Amino acid sequence: MYITDSGQYCLTMLETKLLSLLHVLIAVGDFLRHCFYSLPIRFPYQWKNLQQKADARDLKKVPTHLGVIVCEEDISLPDIANLIVWSIALGVSYFSIYDLNGYIKRKRKELKEALDNAQKKCLDEEQRKYTIVIHNDAESRPHENGCYSSNKIDIQLLSKADGRQNLVETTRLLSQQVASKQRRLEDITPSTVEEIIKEKFHFPDPELILRFGKGECLFGFQPWQIRLTEILSARSHHNLGYSSLTDLFHQYGETKQRFGR
Amino acid sequence: MSWFPQKKTGQSWVHRVCQKILKSGPIPKHVAFIMDGNRRFAVKNHMERAEGHFKGFDKLAETLEWCLDIGITEVTVYAFSIENFKRSKEEVDCLMELARQKFTRLMQEKELIQKHEVCVRVLGNLNLLPLDVQEVIAECVHFSKDNKRAVLNVCFAYTSRDEICAAMRELAEGVQLGLIRDSDVSEELMEKCLYTSQSPHPDLLIRTSGEVRLSDFLLWQTSYSCLSFVDVLWPEFSIWHLYGAVLHYQRNYPSIKSAIDSDMADRIRRQREQDYECVISTCDSSDQSTSSLSSRVHQYTLDREARIKQFLHHVNSKRLHYFQELVNRKKTVGV
Incomplete structure (x- = not known):
């Protein structure tokens, strides 16, 4: 069959248009699904402590360490603060808050204020028995100061510099140690590397990562630490309700780890 | 079943139309698969575990064909994790037998490998x-090492942490031997020491069976890959699931692409700063003029690149030597 150039061109145009149409349809479908899931009436800022307890009992498991990846241009610290405070109520004690370019890292003070506000809103003063510590690179990490209460919540703010680049630094350190005969080449094993990384970050590996925004991707989040991490996504962290969060935790509760067996 | 299905599996005009439409958008060049769910498939269909694994292999052969049809020229699969050695001896033996059979079969299909110009690499310890x-x-x-048209990477006895440590040992040895300096270590150089050194990073990662984690697979390489978790057991994976994953990739493409571009720019900037710092730290005399400083940085960059080139040559020849030796041993034993 003979197809002219213009015929070929029309065909290509048609294909491109069809693909765009398909993507529009998927986007609409996605949006409708999102609307459907957020249908039940929610009162994000006005729930009782009692309700939290019940929710926490319902959950099959709760991560000790929760990673949050925000891949949205516009980052709302109050919403992140709510997410943290609710998660603490559900039983999370470590947080890694990540955005690619380190915006949140630079807004440490503002996040702290937002957290204080969120805590005031959510819990009675007498029930606020935990202290929140936001760690910076240069600062002391958990365990370092020796005394740590069981009610201490540790938060680290991360950017991509803490990802692959951290492994590069670890390699440099190990190379120096091998060159100066402090360590043997065969001793560079996953457990030694794990030790070195733990020395720097002092956090356990996150069991769950919640990813918000466009781009189903980890965007350079610490590669070494996410070996067994469950990754769940949500559309946006803006106006994230308490029940949307518990939905995600319930979803996490359904996952099973087999550790290769 | 062969690695190259004889008849085109399910290639109807519908598929051809879908492919044409999909191809008018961005297509991932490199796709990684975690082929999860063989055992659950076996249980579900009252089969022996081994049969589930064999079904899984057949699905892989089929999927490779679908990938090539749609323009995906490189595929990486997670065949066997180091952690899998913890499974029952019976199952491990069965998986080893599967590998033995399938790779032997592949060698019987030499002319097909050459015809399709497929390069097969096996990554792992x-x-x-x-x-x-x-x-x-x-x-x-x-x-198959010189074939260029399509690449299949099989991760066997692999975990990503183990791979990263192997790369670290390689680099530490390079520093110890004086081939490179510890300041030469960068993301780029580390990538050249990973098992996947010859491949671009995967654009898309597909995990079947509804699990939503990476399970120690390509942790470094998938930092900027689009993740697609498909809720289907691997032996039930169909061409429509693949099309769905490609659509998913296209939807996420713009945001991921811009993140990758900015990361690349960051790398170049970091390297330039590193070179500058290295020069500054070596020159003690403060009477250097600016122009001579910039030329010294330039010289340093050239020297560093030469060092790295030599080091990588050393690393690659070591790897080639390893395979060459095994091949030679097989020949002598075989005779």
């Missing part, structure tokens, strides 16, 4: 495998 499996793997890798 091969020393952990039985010697005869190592040998047949080495033979396949060695035989």
Whole structure:
């Protein structure tokens, strides 16, 4: 069959248009699904402590360490603060808050204020028995100061510099140690590397990562630490309700780890 | 079943139309698969575990064909994790037998490999495998190493942490031997020491069976890959699931692309700063003029690149030598 150039061109145009149409349809479908899931009436800022307890009992498991990846241009610290405070109520004690370019890292003070506000809103003063510590690179990490209460919540703010680049630094350190005969080449094993990384970050590996925004991707989040991490996504962290969060935790509760067996 | 299905599996006009439409958008060049769910498939269909694994292999052969049709020229699959050695001896033996059979079969299909110009690479800590499996793997890798049209990477006795540590040992040895300096270590150089050194990073990662984690697979390489978790057991994976994953990739493409571009720019900037710092730290006399400083930085960059080139040559020849030796041993034993 003979197809002219213009015929070929029309065909290509048609294909491109069809693909765009398909993507529009998927986007609409996605949006409708999102609307459907957020249908039940929610009162994000006005729930009782009692309700939290019940929710926490319902959950099959709760991560000790929760990673949050925000891949949205516009980052709302109050919403992140709510997410943290609710998660603490559900039983999370470590947080890694990540955005690619380190915006949140630079807004440490503002996040702290937002957290204080969120805590005031959510819990009675007498029930606020935990202290929140936001760690910076240069600062002391958990365990370092020796005394740590069981009610201490540790938060680290991360950017991509803490990802692959951290492994590069670890390699440099190990190379120096091998060159100066402090360590043997065969001793560079996953457990030694794990030790070195733990020395720097002092956090356990996150069991769950919640990813918000466009781009189903980890965007350079610490590669070494996410070996067994469950990754769940949500559309946006803006106006994230308490029940949307518990939905995600319930979803996490359904996952099973087999550790290769 | 063969690695190259004889008849086109399910290639109807519908598929051709869908492919054409999909191809008018961005298509991932490199796709990684975690082929999860073989055992659950076996249980679900009242089969032996082994049969589930064999079904899984057949699905892989089929999927490779679908990928090529749609323009995906490189595929990486997670065939066997180091953690899988913890499974029952019976199952591990069965998986080794599967590998033995399939790689032997592949070597019987030499003319098909050449016809399709497929390059097969096996990534992992091969020393952990039985010697005869190592040998047949080495033979396949060695035989197909110069093919360019399509690439299949099979991760066998692999975990990502183990891979990263192997790269670290390689680099530490390079520093110890004086081939490179510890300041030469960068993301780019580390990537060249990973098992996947010859491949671009995967654009898309597909995990079947509804699990939503990476399970120690390509942790470094998938930092900027689009993740697609498909809720279907691997032996039930169909061409429509693949199309769905490609659509998913296209939807996420713009945001991921811009993140990758900015990361690349960051790398270049970081390297330039590193070179500058290295020069500054070596020059003690403060009477250097600016122009001579910039020329010294330039000279340093050239020297560093030369060092790295030599080091990488050393690393690659070591790897080639390893496979060559296994192939030679097989020949001498075989005769």
